[in-house]
Amino acid sequence: MQPGTAYERYTVTVDQIKSFREQGFLKVEQLVPPEDIQELSDHTMGLIYGRIEVPGLEPPAPGLSIQETEKRYLRLHMLHRKLELHERYLLHPRILDVLEVLIGPDVMAMQTMLFIKAPGAPGQGYHQDSYYIPTLPDTLCGAWIAIDDADEGNGCMYMVPGSQYEPITRNVQKPEDTDEHQENLTEIIGVDRTKEVPVMATAGDVVFFGGHVKHRSIKNRSASRLRRAFVSHYANARSYTEWGGGNQNHILARGRTHLPYARPTFYPDYDPERVA
Numbered sequence: 001m002q003p004g005t006a007y008e009r010y011t012v013t014v015d016q017i018k019s020f021r022e023q024g025f026l027k028v029e030q031l032v033p034p035e036d037i038q039e040l041s042d043h044t045m046g047l048i049y050g051r052i053e054v055p056g057l058e059p060p061a062p063g064l065s066i067q068e069t070e071k072r073y074l075r076l077h078m079l080h081r082k083l084e085l086h087e088r089y090l091l092h093p094r095i096l097d098v099l100e101v102l103i104g105p106d107v108m109a110m111q112t113m114l115f116i117k118a119p120g121a122p123g124q125g126y127h128q129d130s131y132y133i134p135t136l137p138d139t140l141c142g143a144w145i146a147i148d149d150a151d152e153g154n155g156c157m158y159m160v161p162g163s164q165y166e167p168i169t170r171n172v173q174k175p176e177d178t179d180e181h182q183e184n185l186t187e188i189i190g191v192d193r194t195k196e197v198p199v200m201a202t203a204g205d206v207v208f209f210g211g212h213v214k215h216r217s218i219k220n221r222s223a224s225r226l227r228r229a230f231v232s233h234y235a236n237a238r239s240y241t242e243w244g245g246g247n248q249n250h251i252l253a254r255g256r257t258h259l260p261y262a263r264p265t266f267y268p269d270y271d272p273e274r275v276a
């Protein structure tokens with residue numbers, strides 16, 4: 001995607017809105033075009049192999065095997081503040097078209113995470129994203145772009161439909177099964193796994209999920225398939241947050257707000273009210 005690329009505006013259907021409200025999540029198939037996924041994929045490999053330099057990210061040591069190199073970083077956080085490309089995908093117009101309807105019309109872009117789940121890498125235990133990123137009113141929504149096809153073999157996400165109507169639980173612990181889930185993140189105790197569904201995705205699909213939805217991901221048990229995803233978090237731009245230093249640190253991606261906001265680092269002329 002070249003900066004300023006015009007995209008066909010995505011129209012969310014009434015059925016999609018209903019499904020998002022009922023289930024708490026919505027997969028929009030092929031929302032991000034193949035050439036963009038290719039760009040994200042190439043860029044991710046550039047990061048992993050040290051061809052793209054980012055302060056704070058070590059290039060692989062000489063002689064490291066492919067497996068070891070690709071397993072070095074499971075999750076890279078907030079690189080949109082350092083990398084033009086990550087900021088550009090945080091502000092991807094087709095994703096904002098959907099968010100405008102689901103949580104907007106005013107949309108604040110808050111967080112990015114790049115997941116590089118290599119064979120053997122763990123998933124994340126059950127959690128609700130609003131536990132970590134509180135907003136008032138609570139309008140948090142994740143947008144999970146599949147860079148690779150994700151299935152039960154290489155560690156897709158699982159979600160509990162309808163759990164967005166449950167409160168944020170403080171009933172959490174360190175994961176018991178550290179083989180399946182990342183050790184250093186807490187997980188919710190006692191989620192009824194008979195109610196979960198796998199959320200499989202094809203590269204280019206985007207999964208939108210509300211901040212209360214109970215979800216997890218599992219270990220990549222495949223022999224050689226990466227499971228990469230670019231995940232961003234957004235809220236309605238009229239929600240107040242202290243997370244990440246407050247609203248003034250988060251980008252107004254669409255619409256207007258009476259609250260403070262940041263402008264994009266790499267696109268200072270970005271106009272949140274201009275919709276292609």
Ligand SMILES: O=C(O)CCC(=O)C(=O)O
Nearest residue numbers: 115124129142217229231
């Ligand atoms: O992609 C994954 O493995 C986990 C993603 C996730 O849980 C999240 O973004 O909140």
